[in-house]
Amino acid sequence: MAQKKKLLTAPPDGGWGWMIVVGCFFVTVCTRAVTRCISIFFVEFQVYFGQDYSRTAWIHSIVDCSTMLCAPLGSYVSNHLSCQTGIMLGGLLAATGLVLSSFATSLEYLYLTLGVLTGVGFALCYSPAIAMVGKYFDKRKALAYGIAMSGSGIGTFILAPVVQLLIEQFSWRGALLILGGFVANLCVCGALMRPINIKEEDFAHCQLNQEKIPDEPKKNIIQTSTCTSLSQDCTHKSLCYCSQQDYSFILKPNFIILASSFLFLAYGCSPPFVYLVPYALSVGVSHQEAAFLMSILGVVDIVGNITFGWLTDRRVLKRHRYVCYLIAVGLDGLSCLFLPLLKCFQLLVPFSVTFGYFDGAYVALIPVVTGDVVGTSHLSSALGLVFFLHAVPYLVSPPIAGWLVDTTGDYTAAFLLSGFSMIFCAFLLGFAKVIQKIKNKQQKPTVLASDTRQEVWTNGDAVHSVTEEMSQKEV
Template sequence: MASSRRARHAGPPDGGWGWMIVAGCFLVTICTRAVTRCISIFFVEFQAYFGQDYARTAWIHSIVDCATMLCAPLGSLISNHVSCQVGIILGGLLASTGLILSSFATSLEHLYLSLGVLTGLGFALCYSPAIAMVGKYFNKRKALAYGIAMSGSGIGTFILAPVVQLLIEQFSWRGALLILGGFVLNLCVCGALMRPIALKEDHKTAPEYLEQDYALKAQKRDLKRMSICSPLIKVWSHECLCYCSWKEYDFLLMPDFMVLAVSILFMAYGCSPLFVYLVPYALSVGVSHHQAAFLMSILGVIDIIGNITFGWLTDRRCLKKHRHFCYLFAVGMDGLCCLFLPVLQNFPLLVPFSFTFGYFDGAYVTLIPVVTADVVGTSSLSSALGVVYFLHAIPYLVSPPVAGWLVDTTGSYTASFLLCGFSMIFSSMLLCFARLAKKIKRAQLRSLTSDTGTKQHIWTNGAIAYSVTAELDQKNFEFLASDTNSYSNR
């Protein structure tokens, strides 16, 4: 009911407090996605301390990513029905608790639960609601706003990667996790910035709609005499749940969203292992620890440029109608980078790879919420983003351990990187063919519509001609009948 008291805006303000929302989302991406990427720097430390192989150690990173994306609909649900501010503050507390508990870990299983499940759940409550809030405040400059907000992932990676490496050297991995736990508490500050906004295009919420409806029925039936625990409450709760489920997730039946969802599954499978194995791969080809961390920093800072420049470019008139093709082009380029990675076996060659992969990674990450908003609309964006990030969960969970198993089995990273590259290229091609098929079908429908319109025009003219002819025949018949009667009277 509090949302009904807010002033409704005719449309997104495209500025004002919206820039504070962008700043808050920027900090959220630093504290969630950048911290998740930097967990790969702990990979070698965990492997050496616990004496485990690649596959078992990779589960830590995959569980964090999986929990973050798997619980994304929960973050959207809390944001829609309670408050975006409450969801992000609660997520910050959970994520910080998970990192602090991870600093006391005595086994990989302990890290699976604390660093994987608990921290990932906290990140889930923060990530998708913060991104959806940017879409509420911006329309004309939506891609640019998302570019700035999502660049927090690259900036955070650029800054945190060497800092985390330094913290590990100075305080061991336990001390580094403890400090990261305190840093992640800044999510609570980000949550305080997320001021809700009510747009006229948004539909009424289910509780308001049903409460008004049943209040009228209650007055007519004089339900004041009945007990508080009347069957009305059961009916209200049942219909409220059905209404919420249908109105919030009816976009799941849209063909465009289905194709986007399938393509995201393959894209998520291909992009996740690289952030886990780039540092170990660099170390395996003779790159030093500081240079390997520097590769992550390069990837992060170029990621920022990709976020902002691609966001700005796709807001231009010439590209605004082709955001889907810009998205699939960026995904396809990242796939090609993964295919060429096995032949890059020294630091000078890995630096251009970090530049290229980082730029296009930032490009498509920026366009994910923009393309989703173009498909489902602003009113369903929060729920749709929850589903989109939920679809990342299984690939994020499976792909790093599968890549680690391939490394353990084959003794090299070639098979893992080739699988990632082909997966991302398939994702891009799938979306490309779907868009082309839609254009061909639309052209066929237009031609059929034009033919049908011509036939309808001819039929209508024929009907008019027929009716006019019938009317003239009727008048002639009446004229002849009158002549006959007059002749007989004579």
């Protein structure tokens, strides 16, 4: 007899969940850290192919853009097949792209293999792995995400010198070949992503959305009650509806505001990473000290991931994680505004510490805040869209900042635009929070005056009152 899968009543907040965190940690190492390390190959590509910096720089932009642009594809595969299948398939594609890149004969060849193929492979791995952490954790969610997302900073800190050493020993072709073998470990990470079944949790959204439509026949509720983003048992008749349910949160006002804010956030956070070293060199900082600024930023980024995640899991701050997130984004943007005033190494070090810490802080809270808005059952699909929204700003923000530098002759305009973009993101979220509180206060007297047998069902930010339905049954 086939053994029945055990249904849990709540996320375990531990146990195999820590293996999920470890798997997600190494996924971020193999995706985001490796993407950052691709910039180390720039000089080698320029010399070998005889191309200028702008054409060579498109490789990094295409990898980043492909990873974010195809993130919904990763969510779709994990929802309708499994997270394990999606990550293993992505690992094979990414490793194949890096191996094929070692045989490159032109930059156009690298655009396709290193840019598109590897980027799509990373997309299939990144958002599903992050979503799995949210399904295994509730009380310790922010801490779990802080540890998992720190893989990007730790991986960059370790891989950067290793990749440089590989290039010196085996040339750029050999380094890409070895890097392809390393990225193939994503298949091992995928094997760790054991599915979890939480009793009735996944059905809540389907039922809530059905009950909000008065004219919807009850037979549709029964038919689609098996539609779940963690375990798909949909027939071909209900497959279309299941896909619709995966993205039923898109038109929610809270998600629309959150998604809009990510456009400004993604634009603002990219230029400081790209232009910090060139700016430091332009004000007289030595090459060694400029590189050290990036090392400081990377290490402090890791500290921000873990410590801010731990702090926002405390009882005092857990209710206010949304506010903590927008404060971290706002302070990150504020530090960018002061950057043009810092003209020496001693003043740039505090910037690296401040910007790095709050960058790590808000990155760790992005999945947490998204899960609070859409609910755990839709987290994978929501993260796919969230990372999709990062694609275009990631692609265009460095060229726009470079154009501002070329036009004005300094970095002031580029850093100011970056800072104001992040501050506007925090302002937009804060304004939405205030409006929501005002509406809640206005609705509170109505709720208190209603039938005492009224029930409220919640999942994420979805709220549905069944008072009217109960009254109809009594009649």
